[in-house]
Amino acid sequence: MQTVSTGLKPDVHLTNSRIISLHVNGVPRIADVAPWVSLLDALRDHLDLTGTKKGCDHGQCGACTVLCDGKRILSCLTLAVMKEGAEITTIEGIAQDDVLHPLQKAFIENDAFQCGYCTPGQICSAIGMLSEGKANSRAEVKELMSGNLCRCGANTNIIDAIMEVKNARL
C-alpha cells in the first residue's frame, strides 16, 4: 500500500520581515522579525533573552510566561508583531540592580526548582498571579498557578515559596 504525506505549495511571502520596537525589561529594543515569529522566539533568537523557555510552543506548559504590560501571557502564543510598543518583562528583568525579587529569593530558599527549566515561567506567572489579586488561599494559588507545569515535581516547594511572599505582603 502506498501512502503520501503531502504538504502544500510553498508560500514565498511568509519570510518578509519587518522592524518592530518593544520595551523589554525597561530598555527600548528593536527586532527585525517576520510576522510568523512568536514573541518567545523573538526574545530568544533575536534579542538573546534566553531566560524565557520553550517547553511546548503550544501554550500547554507555561515555561514561556512573561509579563506584558504587567499581565502574564504565554509568549509562545503571541506573535512578536502583535506587541509593537508593549512593555515586556522577562525573567532577566525581575531582579532590580542585582537585588533579587522576594519571589526569586523564596524560590532559592524553599528549593522550589530542581532542573530550573520551568522556573522563569513559574516566577513570572506568580508575579502576574499575585498582582491579579484573585487568589486568597493556598488552594486558589495552586489553581491559578496550574498553567505552569513542573516535571521535576517541585510543586509543593513552588507553592510554599509563593505563599511565603504572598503572606509577607499582607
Added chain:
Amino acid sequence: MSHKLLTGQPVSRIEGQQKVTGAARYAGDYHVPELLYGYVVNSTITKGKILEIDTEQIKAIKGVIEVFTHKNRPSLAWFDLQYADMDAPPGSPFRPLQNADIKYNGQPIALVVAETFEIARYAASIMAVRYEEQHFFTDLESNKGKARDPKKGLATFLKPLPAKPKGDFGKAFHNAAAQVSAEFIHAAEHHNPIELFATTTVYEEDGKLTIYDKTQGTINCQLYVGNVFGLHYKNVRVISPYVGGAFGSGLRPQYQLFMSVMAALQLKRSVRVTLDRQQMFTFGHRPPTIQQTRFAADSQGKVTALGHEAVAETSQHEDYTEVVVNWSNMLYPAPHTSFDYKLVPLDVFSPLDMRAPGGVTGMHAIESSMDQLAYQLKIDPLALRLINYTDFDVTADRPYSSKELRECYVQGAEKFGWSKRTPEPRSMRRGHKLVGYGMATGIWEAMQVLARVEAVMTAEGKLEVSSAITDIGTGTLTVMTQIAADELGLALEDVTFCYGESQMPFAPVQGGSFTVSTVGAAVKAAGKALRKKLLKKAGNMPGSPLKSVSEKEVVFERGGIILKSNQNVIVYFKDIVAAEKKKVIKTTNTGVPNVFKLKNYTRAAHSAAFVEVEVDEELGTIQVTRAITAVAAGNIINPKTARSQILGGMVWGISKALFEETISDHRFGKYMNQNLAEYHIPVHADIHELDVIFVEEKDDIVNELGSKGIGEIGLVAMPPAIANAIYHATGKRFNQLPIHFDQLL
C-alpha cells in the same frame, strides 16, 4: 574555630541565582553568530519504505540551506558497535537516516536546515514523502504469544535477569492458606522533561566541534559523535552544564545530536536542532508491561510462595530490559519462588530507562498483591510487612549492608496516623467523600560505578574539583561542593565544582541513583590524595613546622594545615602552592567500589509510603490528599535537595498512578496524545500535602560516604500505596495504571 561539616547541612542550591534570574543557559540557549536552524521531519507511517522524498520543492524556498535525507547523508560508521553508547541494550542501535526503511512511527527521515527557525519548520511541514507501507505490530496485549527470553549483553550485568525457580512453587502455592493471583497492566510513558531536546553544534574555525547538548552523559555523547562521524575525540567537546530535566531520556545520545552534528560537519556552519514536543515522543519511553503475580502465605501471614511474571515491549532492533520481577523475594524471604521476564519485539522505537525503570513497574504489582494478601488474611497491611521482615537477602544469600526499613514503617505510620485507619473498605468518610489509607514498601539498589575526579589547589588557596558528570536538577553541583569542602576543611565559597564537560575527568552517565556515591567517592579519593600531597609539600618548606609530621597529627581547616598539638601552628594552602613555585598543586584520582567488601552484602535503599485518598464516587474523582514517604538511604549529604528528590519522586508516583500514559492507536501504530495537553502530568492543583522522613541509617560498607542514591526510591512505593488506598476507600481493586475516573464509575 574548627570546621563545621558541610555534608549533612541543608545547603541551598549553589546555582540557584542563575536559575531564578534566567542566566542559566541550557543546550538551546547559546547565542552563536551565523547560526543555522535544523528541523526534523518524521515518518507518518509505522513500517515500510520511503519511495520518494520531494526535497527540490522545499529547497527552492528562500532561506532553506539544505535538506538531508538517507540519500544524501554523509557516509558514516559501519559497525553497530560504533553506534552503541554506554546505555545501549543488546542489539543494533538505531541509525538515523541509514536507509529507506521505516521501523517505527515518528522515525526521523529528514532534516531541513534553514537560516531561521521558522523557515526550517515551515519547509519541514510541507515536505512531500511517498511511502510503501507494510503490515506492522505495535500492540503488546494481542502479541503476548510472541514473548521470548531477552538476549544477553553488557547491560545484563547491571540489569540481572530473574533468578531460577526455588523450591516447589506450584505445590506451595496450591496448598497455602491464602493465595492471591492478579494481572497488572501498564501503558507506555514518555519522560517529557519540560526542556525540549536540543543540540547546538558550534563549528569552530579549525573544524573542531563544540557541542551544547541536552544529555545525562557528556562523555557518552562525545564518544558517540567521535565513533559515528569518525572524528578524533579531542576535537569533539560536549558541554551540558544545565539540563532541563531528563529522568532517563538523556541516558542515550538522541537523534537531534546526530542531526545537528551531521549538518554542521557537512555545511561547515554552526547548527541548532531542537525537537518539538510531538517529537519528544519519538525516541524512547517506559515500555508497556503486563505482569502476573501469584503470592501465597500461611495462616499466620508468612509468605511461602512468590510467583511473578512480566511480559514487556521492546523494539525489533534492540532488547531493552528492566528489572521488574526480582524484587519481591529481596523483601519477603519465601522459600518457593517462580519468576519470569520476557520480551515481545514490536514495531516501535526501543524503550529507554525512565525514572525507577522496572522497579516502579514491579513494585506496583508486588505491593498491591501484598495488600490483597493482607485483606484475605485479615491482617493489617503494615503488620503483614513486619511479619515478613528480613535483614537478609535470600536471593543472594547474604545480609543487607544496612536496612532501616523497619524504622521507615514505624516513623512513617506514626506521623501519618496509620493507627486511625479502620480496616474495612468503605469504612472511612469525610463529608460525602470516601477516604482511604494505603501503604506500600519501596526498594532500589544502591549502586556505585567508576568515576575520576581532578582536585586542584589554586594559588589563592582555593579548591577546584572537576568531573564530566552532569547535574540534571538532582543537586550534584551543590552536593559535590559540600563533599569537597569537607575534604579540605574549606568554606563552600572557597570550593568550585566544575562539571558538565566531556573534556573533564571521566564520569559515567548520570542515572540509576548512583551519581552521589560514584562521583562523591571519587571526590573523596582526590581529596585524600590532595591532603597527602599538600602535607608532604608543606613539610618540605624551609623551616617548616610540619616537617616529618604525619596526617594523624594535623587537621585541614581555615585554609591551611594545623598542628593538632599546637593549634597556633598553621601552614596556609596558598603558601604551600607559592613555595612550590607552581601555579597550582593538583591530583587526579579514581573512585573505585570496594568489590571485596561489597560482594558479601546486598546494598539497597528502602522506603515506606503512606497515602490518604479522597474519592468522590458520584464524580469519580480521586485525590491524593496526603502522603508521607519515609526513606532509609544511608547518609543524606544535603537534606534540602534530598527532600526535593523524594518529593519529586512522590509526584511522579501520583502521576503514574493517576495521570500519565501514552495512548496508542494500534490501527495506525501511532501514539495519539503527543502533547502536554493530552499527556497528563499533575498540575499544582493536583498536588496536596506531601511529607518526607529520612530515618537514620549508618552504613560503613556501601561506600566511603555511607550514602545510597535517592533519585528513584521516592517513586517506587507510591503507585501501589495509592492503588491500595483507593481499594480501602472504595472496595474496588484496580490493577491497570493510571487509574482513571471512568474506571470508578
